[in-house]
Amino acid sequence: MLSDNQFLRYGRQMLMPGWGEGGQRQLAQKSVAIIGLGGLGVPALANLAGSGIGRLLLVDGDSLSLSNLHRQWIYRASDVGQPKVQLARRWALSLNPDIRVEAFAQMADELVLETLLPEVDLVLDCTDNLASRHLINAACVRRRKALISAAAIGWQGQLQAILPQGPCFACFCPTDQGATPQGCSEAGVAAPVVSAIGSLQSALALKHLLGETLETDQLYRFDGQSFHWSQFTLAPNPDCSLCGGHHESDH
Numbered sequence: 001m002l003s004d005n006q007f008l009r010y011g012r013q014m015l016m017p018g019w020g021e022g023g024q025r026q027l028a029q030k031s032v033a034i035i036g037l038g039g040l041g042v043p044a045l046a047n048l049a050g051s052g053i054g055r056l057l058l059v060d061g062d063s064l065s066l067s068n069l070h071r072q073w074i075y076r077a078s079d080v081g082q083p084k085v086q087l088a089r090r091w092a093l094s095l096n097p098d099i100r101v102e103a104f105a106q107m108a109d110e111l112v113l114e115t116l117l118p119e120v121d122l123v124l125d126c127t128d129n130l131a132s133r134h135l136i137n138a139a140c141v142r143r144r145k146a147l148i149s150a151a152a153i154g155w156q157g158q159l160q161a162i163l164p165q166g167p168c169f170a171c172f173c174p175t176d177q178g179a180t181p182q183g184c185s186e187a188g189v190a191a192p193v194v195s196a197i198g199s200l201q202s203a204l205a206l207k208h209l210l211g212e213t214l215e216t217d218q219l220y221r222f223d224g225q226s227f228h229w230s231q232f233t234l235a236p237n238p239d240c241s242l243c244g245g246h247h248e249s250d251h
């Protein structure tokens, strides 16, 4: 049963077809890991905390810097120097005291992923580097966890749902792929683009948690310069070093 306050708090989303009180109660039972509390993780956290996901597990090892503030809008100038994950936890609980939020003040590594993954229904990769993306993808493939992966740089952003029955991140971005792409600190990043992409990650997350079927082979890309969206179909790669193209649909 939802309380009167919960009816008020979540009323506008519960009005939507396919959501309702049942969907809201379902979200309260879910646990989601958000890895990276930067430009992608901040809007994703705001939407998921606001929507009433029962338990959020936050992972980030960075401290807040002044250069984060133009796009990471839950933080304040007076917070510079403090661990982001603790600031994010406090902010989320001040937005929605109904939920549980746990903070892990460290970068994602195999150990923390092995600890967290059995606890969660879904993982959001909101990190800003290829090495972390591969690490998180590998852990999710091993544990057969749903993953919503995203990236943004300059005016470009992209996102995709990676589910056990579809291609994994390494299927189309091999781990031995040469040069590491530039990060935000070299190439810059437009605040509205990274915020939009992080927000859409949470949209895919909510749809998945409400039981909607997500497309497992689609990569969505936004170019903020031309203002065009494009969509690519990805195929499982039989030579993938991680999943080898073997998926549920194969057996």
Ligand SMILES: [Zn+2]
Residues within 6 Å of the ligand: 167, 168, 169, 170, 171, 172, 237, 240, 241, 242, 243, 244, 245
């Ligand atoms: Zn793969």
